[in-house]
Amino acid sequence: MSLATPADIGPTEFLAARARWRPVEIVFWLAAITPYFIAADYLQLAGQILITGLFALSLDLILGYAGIVSLGHAAFFGLGAYATGIASKHGWGEPLTGLLIGGLVAGVVGFGASFIVARFRGLALIMITLGLDQIVAEAANSMGWLTGGADGLQGVKTWPILGLFRFDLYGVTAYWYALIVTFLFFLLVRRMVNSPFGLSLQGIRENSTRMLAIGARNHAHVRTVFTIAAFIAGVAGALLTETTETVSLETLSFQRSADVLVMLILGGVGQLYGGLVGALIYMVARDQFSDINPQYWYFWIGLLLVAVVVFLPNGIVGGVKKLGGLLGRRGT
Amino acid sequence: MRKAFALLAGVAAVGIASSAFAQQPVKIGMIVSYTGQFADTGIQLDNGFKLFWKQKGDTVAGRKIEFVRKDNGGIAPDVAKRLGQELVVRDKVDILGGFELTPNALAVGDISAEAKKFMVVMNAATSIITTKSPYMARTSVTTPMLNDALGRWAAKNGIKKVYTLVSDFGPGLDADAAFTEAFTGSGGTIVGATKFPVAALDFSAYIQAAKDTNPDAIYIWTPGGTQPAAIGKALAERGVDTSKIKILGQDELTGITAIKSMGDLSIGIITAAMYDYSHKSPMNAQFVKEYREAYNREPDIFSIGGYDGAQLIYKALEKTGGKADGESLIAAAKGMAWESPRGPMSIDPETRDVVETVYIRRVEKVDGQLINVEFDKVENVKDPVKEKMKAGAK
Numbered sequence: 001m002s003l004a005t006p007a008d009i010g011p012t013e014f015l016a017a018r019a020r021w022r023p024v025e026i027v028f029w030l031a032a033i034t035p036y037f038i039a040a041d042y043l044q045l046a047g048q049i050l051i052t053g054l055f056a057l058s059l060d061l062i063l064g065y066a067g068i069v070s071l072g073h074a075a076f077f078g079l080g081a082y083a084t085g086i087a088s089k090h091g092w093g094e095p096l097t098g099l100l101i102g103g104l105v106a107g108v109v110g111f112g113a114s115f116i117v118a119r120f121r122g123l124a125l126i127m128i129t130l131g132l133d134q135i136v137a138e139a140a141n142s143m144g145w146l147t148g149g150a151d152g153l154q155g156v157k158t159w160p161i162l163g164l165f166r167f168d169l170y171g172v173t174a175y176w177y178a179l180i181v182t183f184l185f186f187l188l189v190r191r192m193v194n195s196p197f198g199l200s201l202q203g204i205r206e207n208s209t210r211m212l213a214i215g216a217r218n219h220a221h222v223r224t225v226f227t228i229a230a231f232i233a234g235v236a237g238a239l240l241t242e243t244t245e246t247v248s249l250e251t252l253s254f255q256r257s258a259d260v261l262v263m264l265i266l267g268g269v270g271q272l273y274g275g276l277v278g279a280l281i282y283m284v285a286r287d288q289f290s291d292i293n294p295q296y297w298y299f300w301i302g303l304l305l306v307a308v309v310v311f312l313p314n315g316i317v318g319g320v321k322k323l324g325g326l327l328g329r330r331g332t
Numbered sequence: 333m334r335k336a337f338a339l340l341a342g343v344a345a346v347g348i349a350s351s352a353f354a355q356q357p358v359k360i361g362m363i364v365s366y367t368g369q370f371a372d373t374g375i376q377l378d379n380g381f382k383l384f385w386k387q388k389g390d391t392v393a394g395r396k397i398e399f400v401r402k403d404n405g406g407i408a409p410d411v412a413k414r415l416g417q418e419l420v421v422r423d424k425v426d427i428l429g430g431f432e433l434t435p436n437a438l439a440v441g442d443i444s445a446e447a448k449k450f451m452v453v454m455n456a457a458t459s460i461i462t463t464k465s466p467y468m469a470r471t472s473v474t475t476p477m478l479n480d481a482l483g484r485w486a487a488k489n490g491i492k493k494v495y496t497l498v499s500d501f502g503p504g505l506d507a508d509a510a511f512t513e514a515f516t517g518s519g520g521t522i523v524g525a526t527k528f529p530v531a532a533l534d535f536s537a538y539i540q541a542a543k544d545t546n547p548d549a550i551y552i553w554t555p556g557g558t559q560p561a562a563i564g565k566a567l568a569e570r571g572v573d574t575s576k577i578k579i580l581g582q583d584e585l586t587g588i589t590a591i592k593s594m595g596d597l598s599i600g601i602i603t604a605a606m607y608d609y610s611h612k613s614p615m616n617a618q619f620v621k622e623y624r625e626a627y628n629r630e631p632d633i634f635s636i637g638g639y640d641g642a643q644l645i646y647k648a649l650e651k652t653g654g655k656a657d658g659e660s661l662i663a664a665a666k667g668m669a670w671e672s673p674r675g676p677m678s679i680d681p682e683t684r685d686v687v688e689t690v691y692i693r694r695v696e697k698v699d700g701q702l703i704n705v706e707f708d709k710v711e712n713v714k715d716p717v718k719e720k721m722k723a724g725a726k
Binding site: 170 | 364
C-alpha cells in the first residue's frame with residue numbers, strides 16, 4: 001500500500017512514479033476552466049483566486065518543501081506588483097514582459113535576502129522575514145514620488161495581451177491570463193519538487209544535519225529555492241497589478257503575508273495543491289459569507305481554520321488524499 | 333436597410349427599458365470597509381447612509397431602492413476594483429457608493445468611468461479622486477479644502493507667524509502644503525516647519541523647538557489615533573499657553589475620541605472642520621437625536637458624509653424621475669444644492685466636488701463636557717487644488 005521507496009525500484013523509476021499525473025489532478029485543472037462556462041459573473045473572483053493561489057504556491061515551495069517559515073512573503077509579491085506598476089506608469093504596459101519585470105525585481109531582492117535566510121531556521125526566520133517585509137513596506141511608503149505612497153500608484157495601464165486581448169470589465173481576459181500563467185508556473189514547481197533538487201529540499205526540511213552529512217549543499221539549495229519562490233511571488237504580484245491596474249501599499253502588508261499563510265494552512269502545507277485549494281476556499285468563503293453579512297464574515301473563516309487545523313492536520317488537500325487512500329484500500 | 337434595423341432595435345430597446353422602468357428597483361452598491369483597521373469609519377459612514385433611507389423610505393420617483401453591501405476590508409484597491417466590477421457585472425447595480433479610503437475610491441473610479449455608473453464618494457478626501465470618472469461626485473470634504481480655509485482664516489485673524497508640525501505621511505503633506513500656501517498667500521509667514529515620523533509618540537522635542545521660534549501659532553497635522561493625546565501632553569509639559577501661542581489643526585486633532593483621550597489638555601485648540609455633532613441648527617439637533625436613538629452614539633464626519641451621500645442620490649433620482657443611468661444622474665447632481673445637518677452644501681457643476689462651509693472651532697468646556705465650539709466660519713469653500721488646475725488650464 002505505502003509508496004514505493006528508491007530501495008525497491010531504483011531512483012529514476014522512483015522519481016518518475018512521483019511525477020506521474022494522477023487522474024484527480026487532471027480533474028482539478030479541468031475544473032479550473034469551468035467558471036468560464038458556468039459562472040461567467042464570477043470570473044473576476046476566479047482570476048484573483050488564481051493569482052492568490054500562485055502566490056500561495058510560491059510560499060508552499062519554501063515552507064512546504066524546504067521548511068523555511070516566512071511571515072514576510074508579501075515583500076516579494078509587493079515588489080513584483082510595484083515593479084510592473086511603475087514600468088507601466090512610465091510607458092511600458094506590455095503584460096508578458098511586465099510579468100518578467102515583476103518576477104526579476106522580486107527575484108533579485110529574494111536572491112539577496114536568501115544569503116541571510118539560508119543561515120537561520122525556525123523562530124529567527126519568522127522574525128527576519130517579517131522584518132524584511134516591514135523594511136520594504138516602509139521604503140515604499142516613504143518613496144511617495146515613486147510609489148504614490150498612501151494613495152497607491154496611479155496611472156497604471158496594461159496593454160492588450162499580444163496586442164489582441166484587451167482586459168475587460170467582465171474579467172474574461174484577466175481570468176484566462178491568470179489561469180495560463182498560474183498553470184505554467186504550477187508545472188514548473190511540480191517538476192521541481194519531483195526532481196532530485198526537490199527531494200534534497202525535503203531532506204533539508206526533515207533533517208538538515210543529516211543532509212549535510214550525506215554531502216548536500218544545504219545553503220546553496222535554500223538560496224536557490226528562496227530565489228525561485230521570490231520570483232514566482234513577484235510574478236503573482238505583477239499579475240495582480242496588470243489585471244487590476246492598481247497597486248497599493250497593502251500588497252506589501254503584514255496582513256497579506258499572514259493571509260497567504262492562512263490559506264496555505266487551510267489547503268495543506270507541502271501538498272503542491274494546498275495553496276490553490278486554500279486560496280479557493282478562503283476567497284470563495286469570504287465572498288459568500290461577506291454577502292450574507294459584511295461585518296462578521298471573519299468569524300466563519302476563523303471557525304473554518306480552527307476546524308481544519310484540529311481535524312485535518314495536512315489541510316484540506318491532505319484530508320482528501322487520506323479519504324482517497326481509505327476508499328482505494330476498500331476497493332482492493 | 334441596416335440603418336432601419338438599428339433604428340428599430342433602438343426603438344424596441346427604449347420600449348423595453350421604459351416598461352421595465354416602473355417595476356425594476358434601482359440598485360445601489362455600497363463598497364465600505366466593515367472589517368479591519370478602518371471598520372469603525374466604514375460603520376459610521378454606513379450608519380449615516382442607512383439613517384437617511386430610514387427617514388425617507390426606500391422609494392424614489394416610484395422606484396424602489398435596493399442595496400448591495402460589500403466589505404472592502406481596509407486599504408485594498410485590488411479588492412475594491414473587483415468588488416466594483418462584480419457590483420456592475422453580477423449584481424447589475426445602477427449606482428456605486430461608500431468609499432472611505434482614497435486608494436479604494438481611485439480604483440473604483442475606473443469602473444465608474446468605463447461602465448458609466450454614477451458614483452458617490454462619501455468620505456475619501458484626496459483632491460484628485462473626482463477627476464477619475466466623469467460620473468463621480470463627492471459629499472464629504474477634501475483635505476486641502478479644510479487647510480486652505482484654515483490658512484486664509486488664520487492670516488485674516490491676526491496670526492502672522494506660524495510654525496508647522498506635520499506627520500510625514502501623504503495626507504499630512506497635502507494638508508501642510510494647502511495650509512502653507514493659503515497662509516503665506518494671504519500675507520502670513522512660516523517661521524519653521526518640521527515633519528515627524530508617522531509612528532511618533534513623544535512630541536516634547538518638537539513642541540519645544542516650535543515654541544523656541546516664538547510663533548503666533550503652531551499648525552499641527554496628525555492622522556489621529558494615539559497621537560493627539562501625546563501632543564496634548566507635550567503642549568502642557570512644555571508650557572505652551574494656548575491663549576498666547578494658538579494651536580491650529582484639522583478636525584482629526586480634536587475628533588470625538590481625540591478630545592476624550594486628551595482631556596482638559598485639548599482646551600483652546602483651534603481646528604477646521606466641515607461637521608461636528610455639536611453644530612447648532614434645528615436640523616442638526618434632530619439628526620443627532622435620531623442618530624443617537626438608532627445607533628446609541630454620536631454621528632461624526634463619516635456619518636454625515638454617508639448621510640449626505642444618500643441625500644444626493646435621493647435628490648438626483650427625484651430630479652431624473654427615476655432614471656438611473658450615469659449620464660442622467662451626474663447631470664442631475666451637478667449644481668444640486670441642499671441644506672444638510674452640517675449647513676448649506678452643493679455639488680460644483682464643473683468639478684462635481686463638494687462646496688460647503690468650513691467651520692473654525694475651539695475646544696471649550698461646556699457643562700463639564702469638552703466640545704468643539706464653532707466661533708467662525710468660511711463659507712462656500714471649494715477644493716483649492718481643482719481651482720488651481722482650472723486656473724492653470726486657462
